Amino acid sequence: MTVANVRSVIARRDFSKSARRLSWGVVDQAVSSASNFALSLYVAREFGPRVFGAFSLTFITFTVILNASRGAATDPLMVRYSGATGGRWREATAAASGTATIVGTVAGVGCVVVGLLLPQPIGPALIALGVLLPGLMVQDSFRFAFFAIGRPRSALLNDLVWTVLLLLALVVVHKVGHQGDTIGVVLCLVAFGGTASVAALFGLYQSRVIPRPSRVSGWLRENRQLSPRYLVENVSSTGAAQIRYSVLGGVAGLASVGYLRGAEILMGPFLVVLSGVSQVSVPEASRVLRRNPRRLPHFCALLGGAQALGALAWGAVLLLILPLGPGQLLLKDVWAPAAQLVLPVTLSVCAASILTAVTAGLRATGAAQRSLRAQLTFASAYLLLGVCGAILFGVQGVAWSGVLAISLGVVVSSLQLRAALADHHRSTQAMI
16 A cells, blocks of 8 residues: 555544544534523523513623633633543643633622622523522533543533433423513523533533632643633623623613524524534644644635535525424514524624634634634624624614624634644744
8 A cells, every 4th residue: 555545544534533523522512502592492482572682691691701711721621631631631620620610600709799780680690690600610611621532422421411401490490380580580590500510510420520729820820821812712702792782782672682692593403513513623623733734724614614504504494494484483472573683693603604613723723812813803893893783773783793793703813824824834844
């Protein structure tokens, strides 16, 4: 067998392994997103647009904090400890999950304080979220730790436990009933965070690792080139989304927030694919970079293009099928206004599919400064265009501004990835 044939066989085997790992990520995210989708759908159907808008603002707050935890704790774990085994992985996981615990605790206290100052229904919802944030952060940290070590089945099992418990809890909430929309939303959030805390305890059993908050300073010091930048990078995008939604709620009312979120959760089945691939794409991109840096742009293009086509196909299904009756059946009063937002939301997800793939490649290079620069440019455009769109055109302006901002993010991130690979090539040549 010639050298070329050997390389071809190795490349096919590497691609097959990568595909299997990506598939596990999609399956795991499908299970995880099923619980989020069920929760959002239940609130939208039970409580109507205004209360669903308040719930959506609370859930976006959770997303901002989750991304902060990932930036400080699990993103560096994924970049630097992918493939690590034994004691090295356990030490890193203990420090990363300990960091996630601290993030959840500090942010939880902040949510409780802010919730005490805000009116119903959003105030009590924030208090409920704040109390349960530590368990939510720890559960998420174990998911990524399992992916880093190459144990996607463990992440899947943990999310499966959480999803089953949450669905059972929602059934109990529905059967028992509640007095008033505010109490109902609080009970739903308690079910969400409480079952996540149980899954976090199960993660301790699976990993045989106990979170060590005392290692936070050491972890941040060890990853000082990555954690601060990833933290700012993650929070900038979700923070921009939080402000966009808040401005929209203030200008057009909480119901408008509910309509936009309604259109977004209709993309839920495809977002399962996008989120599932994104949580394992960084370690996969890191492996591609170590094997052959020249293949990284092709990996990102293939990954992003395939996801974008999938998003477009799913959006077409929504536009053709849901107006025939299923949309009203799923979302009730939220459906009619949400239907007008399906097209821009679909195009936004297409652009986001490409952006996440390029971002994975950029993070794999370890060029945190370039990654941060690209993310801050995107987040600034996302925030500025979104706020202007909300003020000038209401919910339609927010939806279409997202398409433009994310497309700009793709261009900027692609240019930064090209520059990062050039830097990587020069540093490699200098070492030879």
